Amino acid sequence: MMMYIGIDLGTTFSLVSYLNPQGIPALFHDCHEVDEYRTPSCVYISENGVLVGSALEELLDDEPELTQARFFKLALGQSQVVYHDELGRDWSPQGLSALVLKKLLKDVQAATPELIEGALIAVPANFTDGQRKATKEAAKLAGLKHVKLVEEPVAAATFYGYQQQGDNTYFVYDLGGGTFDATVLQVGEQGLYALATQGSNTHGGKHIDDIIIAYVMDEFERRYGQCKLDAANQTKLRRYAQEVKVKLSKPGKSHLSKTLVIAGQTLDFILTQDKFNQLLEEFVEQTLQVCEHCLQAAGMDWSFIDTLLLTGGSSLLPLVKDKVAKAAGRSPNDLVCRQPHQAVAYGAALLAEQMFVTSPTKSKTLQGVCSYNLGFRAIGSDGKPKVKVLIAQNSPVPALASHTFYTNRDDQTRMVLEVVQQRDDEEPISLGVSSFLIENPKKHHGIEVTLGYDLEGLVTISAKDPATQKVIEHVLGEESLALNAQLLQEQQWLEQIEVNV
Helix, strand or coil, X not given: CEEEEEXXXXXXXXXXXXXXXCCCEEXXXXXXXXXXXXXXXXXXXXXXXXXXXXXXXXXXXXXXXXXXXXXXXXXXXXXXXXXXXXXXXXXXXXXXXXXXXXXXXXXXXXXXXXXXXXXXXXXXXCCCHHXXXXXXXXXXXXXXXXXXXXXXXXXXXXXHHCCCCCCEEEEEEXXXXXXXXXXXXXXXXCEEEEEEEEEECCCCHHHHHHHHHHHHHHHHHHHHCCCCCCHHHHHHHHHHHHHHHHHCCCCCCCEEEEEEEECCEEEEEEEEHHHHHHHHHHHHHHHHHHHHHHHHHCCCCHHXXXXXXXXXXXXXXXXXXXXXXXXXXXXXXXXXXXXXXXXXXXXXXXXXXXXXXXXXXXXXXXXXXXXXXXXXXXECCCCXXXXXXXXXXXXXXXXXXXXXXXXXXCCCCEEEXXXXXXXXXXCCEEEEEXXXXXXXXXXXXXXXXXXXXXXXXXXXXXXXXXXXXXECCEECCHHHHHHHHHHHXXXXXXXXXXXXX
């Protein structure tokens, strides 16, 4: 038997899902803990083995000083090493993400003899091309052969809307562990159509943790003076910040009292709900600015929205509910916040089979939009770099656009172009330098270059000679080749690794 799974590969927690025999989405539980369905996205590698998720969290209760890797999802696509293990090996975000995926796959294999035919992994809507490709690289390293991507707000809207009747305009406020997405979608009998999306990589649950930790340290240093935190104290404070979020998200909870021991000093700490809200006021307002930009891009205001969905664990915070409701001119009770931790994974399970098995009679349309402008950066006539946009942000995907570039001298053997993504007035994000080989053209010889987004939001690039219609060879830059070498090394390590043994 073959099966298709959905995966929410999160910054702080990861989940793996499937459709049960009744067609209802469900989660695979931890193979060692039947009541545990969320895997903390954290890794520890030592000479004794590899621990991922709750197994590591339990060890940290006794050994908080251990050097662990977490939040590595935020570094995907940056071509950097983010963890140095106790065996002297350097790990990329892809390799660490692959270890989390291996743990999830172990849970699947313990629960069912069915083979995984395909996996649909949810990614933030504001992920760049580099981050999306890095996610697929992680899946390949973990041994998944058939992988596709879906955007998290699309997955969440699918879960909330799959049993609804009629046409509705949804606004998804997705405050995840490390990122924030705002997305407008239309959901109906014919399918799901994204109209606009906007996001931030600096607004998520991890950043709320940082705000709480900074406040605690301000109070500590006011009493005891400056202090540099070691790994053990960082672990203690991170856990306290997470406890604050969970407990002050519960109805009727007015404060949290805790005795903290930091660097050998005791701090009796009380954080009230009012003070907590004050700390997060600016943070939440910034997410609402992202929401307004998203509505403007869709040509709408809040009155056009039929259903306002909150998803992601941090969306449970009372301040988030109150401020989003006020901005939208609604009561907090009008907002839909059903199983925000699981919604993305459930939606991925619902979409997985549709994404892999084409059945025109059963499949509904799934129409996304691109979250970035796509084009080239080149030096203009004034000597300053300029970006030529070929595909605008929030264009429906898949999308293709072409532009003809010309050689500037005789016997030019290659044309070098820098592909970039860009959002609003932000700095362009380089996707790398691409070289196109040319067969002895004359000066002003035209080369037609085509950029595109596919259904997964991945960038495609090709070129041809308009005179001969011949496809021109595309050569990767040195940075891409170096990254491939790093991933090949990690693949060899991963083939020998079993997690949580």
